[in-house]
Amino acid sequence: MRGTRVRLLAVSLAVLLVLCVLSLAIGTRFVPPNDVLPALFGHGAGDIEALIWGVRLPRTLLALLVGAALGLAGAVMQALTRNPLGDPGLLGISAGAAFGIVVAVAALGVTSLYGYLGAAFVGAAIASAVVYVLGSAGRGGATPVKLALAGVAITALLTSLTSGLTLVYPEALNRYRFWAAGSLAGQDSGVVVRALPFLLVGIVLALAMAGALNSLSLGDDVAVALGRRVRLVRVQGVVAITLLTGVAVAVVGPIVFLGLVVPHVARAVTGPDQRWLMPFAMVLAPVLLLAADIVGRVIARPGETEVGIVVAFVGAPFFIALVRRRRLAEL
Amino acid sequence: MAALTTVRLTTPPVSWVVRPRLLAVSVALCCAGFLLFCLGMTVGDYPLSLGQVLAALVSEGSYYDQVVVYDWRMPRALVGLLVGIAFGMAGALFQTITRNPLASPDVIGISAGATTAVVAGIVLGFGAGIGTQTLGLAGGVGAALTIYLLAWRRGTTGYRIVLVGVGVAWMCTSATGYLLARAKLHEAQAVVGWMVGNLNDATWGRVVPLLVSMAVLVPIAVVLGGWLRTLSLGDDVAVGLGTPVQQARLVLLLSGVGLVAFGTAAAGPVAFVALSAPQIAKRLAGWPVPPLVTSGFAGAVIVLGGDLVARSILPGTQLPVGVVTGALGAPFLLWLLTRANRAGSGG
Numbered sequence: 001m002r003g004t005r006v007r008l009l010a011v012s013l014a015v016l017l018v019l020c021v022l023s024l025a026i027g028t029r030f031v032p033p034n035d036v037l038p039a040l041f042g043h044g045a046g047d048i049e050a051l052i053w054g055v056r057l058p059r060t061l062l063a064l065l066v067g068a069a070l071g072l073a074g075a076v077m078q079a080l081t082r083n084p085l086g087d088p089g090l091l092g093i094s095a096g097a098a099f100g101i102v103v104a105v106a107a108l109g110v111t112s113l114y115g116y117l118g119a120a121f122v123g124a125a126i127a128s129a130v131v132y133v134l135g136s137a138g139r140g141g142a143t144p145v146k147l148a149l150a151g152v153a154i155t156a157l158l159t160s161l162t163s164g165l166t167l168v169y170p171e172a173l174n175r176y177r178f179w180a181a182g183s184l185a186g187q188d189s190g191v192v193v194r195a196l197p198f199l200l201v202g203i204v205l206a207l208a209m210a211g212a213l214n215s216l217s218l219g220d221d222v223a224v225a226l227g228r229r230v231r232l233v234r235v236q237g238v239v240a241i242t243l244l245t246g247v248a249v250a251v252v253g254p255i256v257f258l259g260l261v262v263p264h265v266a267r268a269v270t271g272p273d274q275r276w277l278m279p280f281a282m283v284l285a286p287v288l289l290l291a292a293d294i295v296g297r298v299i300a301r302p303g304e305t306e307v308g309i310v311v312a313f314v315g316a317p318f319f320i321a322l323v324r325r326r327r328l329a330e331l
Numbered sequence: 332m333a334a335l336t337t338v339r340l341t342t343p344p345v346s347w348v349v350r351p352r353l354l355a356v357s358v359a360l361c362c363a364g365f366l367l368f369c370l371g372m373t374v375g376d377y378p379l380s381l382g383q384v385l386a387a388l389v390s391e392g393s394y395y396d397q398v399v400v401y402d403w404r405m406p407r408a409l410v411g412l413l414v415g416i417a418f419g420m421a422g423a424l425f426q427t428i429t430r431n432p433l434a435s436p437d438v439i440g441i442s443a444g445a446t447t448a449v450v451a452g453i454v455l456g457f458g459a460g461i462g463t464q465t466l467g468l469a470g471g472v473g474a475a476l477t478i479y480l481l482a483w484r485r486g487t488t489g490y491r492i493v494l495v496g497v498g499v500a501w502m503c504t505s506a507t508g509y510l511l512a513r514a515k516l517h518e519a520q521a522v523v524g525w526m527v528g529n530l531n532d533a534t535w536g537r538v539v540p541l542l543v544s545m546a547v548l549v550p551i552a553v554v555l556g557g558w559l560r561t562l563s564l565g566d567d568v569a570v571g572l573g574t575p576v577q578q579a580r581l582v583l584l585l586s587g588v589g590l591v592a593f594g595t596a597a598a599g600p601v602a603f604v605a606l607s608a609p610q611i612a613k614r615l616a617g618w619p620v621p622p623l624v625t626s627g628f629a630g631a632v633i634v635l636g637g638d639l640v641a642r643s644i645l646p647g648t649q650l651p652v653g654v655v656t657g658a659l660g661a662p663f664l665l666w667l668l669t670r671a672n673r674a675g676s677g678g
Contacts, residue, residue, distance in 0.1 A: 009662075084490070084493070085433045085434070085497060092423075101541065137609055148432070149433075150668055152433060153603075153660075153668075156603035156606070156607070156660065156661045157656055157657055157662070160653065160654045160657030160658045161657075163523055163653065164527075164654040167654075173516070177519055180512075181508045182505070223484065257501040257505075260497065260501075261498075306512065307508075308508060309508065312501045312502045312505035317498070319497075320499075322480075323491055323494045323495055
């Protein structure tokens, strides 16, 4: 089993590498893969180098980071809430980001790219914190069902307020709808640099709790008996999810479906052990995101199709086929 | 377990079970719903008192009052009442069948299908001829059929229906986002206004199909509601208790789908009602699964109350009801969650 898993992970990584090269090569202007590597190391033609370093590399890196973040966050979320519907946006993070953007445009008059990103991230973080506090109030603390329902309630609340604001401020609706479609285009390397520290902290926090999540899957009582500090694990999980998902949705829009599907796929491949599930989710999610992004650049030439819709139309049939083929592990 | 009192009579020899808390909560919600129904009809450019509305309802009061109540305001109030009941009951059906509190029709793709159909109609321009109501109905039923067929593999399971539904929902949602990003701004605004749920365009023409469909679907759901209790124990136990699991699930799901599809066609996918009403009813009544009829009353209270608030906070504007139902239902559900019952299970 262990050998199989290692081989599968190696194959997935190889696929990811191929997709990275393709992502650097394919676009409005095709760069032959032979020219990609020289350009990457500064030996290519000037215009190709500018194209790769200025546009395609940041975009590819962003897809890798955001994909890994969403896949990992989804795995943690499903383990934490013990709910197969646990997508990374469940703690109100997507709705918080959307609300942040709309408020920034409608009330504060923000117009810069970094302004939107910051507002979205702050909105996501606040929403998630509020959900955790409300979900852990009352007796019993933050049980999975209470967390999930608190997240849904805050999502509904913020979505209502977002709709209300977008109906009154057309400018906010305009910005919101392009964010909501979900796209990797139009980002620069500054975004990558700013997102990286948050994502790294989130990834470390998430990976460090794999063993604890395994215990938690046996139920709170068993986890306590096994010496886990359940409340601490939950806080750690929520912080990790917030960092990973908050940054990801702020940058590319609410493509949280990725974080819902990929852990299911990973679970079908490797079983429920989080120590294997998490690395698989981290590799498979960028595979899907990059593939969808490349397809989106090609199918509607000379225009582009947003990666959000491609992910859904590639990922959902795959997901449905998987659900039909085998009895997925119920959480 | 829920409190119950057994009533026994010796002559005639009958006995039945009374559950005081469930009964009290149901009656209270029903009364609150009727009060909000009447209060909603007092609001408008021609203010009426509650007494005038009640008088007009029993065919008394001035002729003009009766015209205002019956011709102008009752369609809106009725659509609100019926949509609330439909969404509340449908939510209870879905959540019990799938045994997942997150499995509202918003999550498992039926509302999303209706939304995509309507948005496509508005943005691609073929909607004007067909009508929003027909499009919404077709989209909702189409999505539900797709989900059921895709989840069918030697029978269905609640789990598979939910997961397939989530996949379908995401395809529909992203298609909506795609269309929205390509629409003209004023079209996008019209779409958002419909998407949050709206009672502003209610007419008798919208009430009638909804009323007829509910007259069929609600009794079916209530009569077969006994199966919900056994289905909620899991398929194996339900089979052991003699429930025809596949047929029960199919019929109950179909009635739930019908309720959602007709409700969405009449008022749009009013945010959060189908998800919150069953959870609120369940927690108020201290019941192990969402009680079907009580959930319907809770839904009606949320929608009618939401509409009343929507028209009161910004007088003169037509704020869509869906903006308020989320903002109103969410804090209430959160408050109920924070005072979760024994063992803090809250579930």
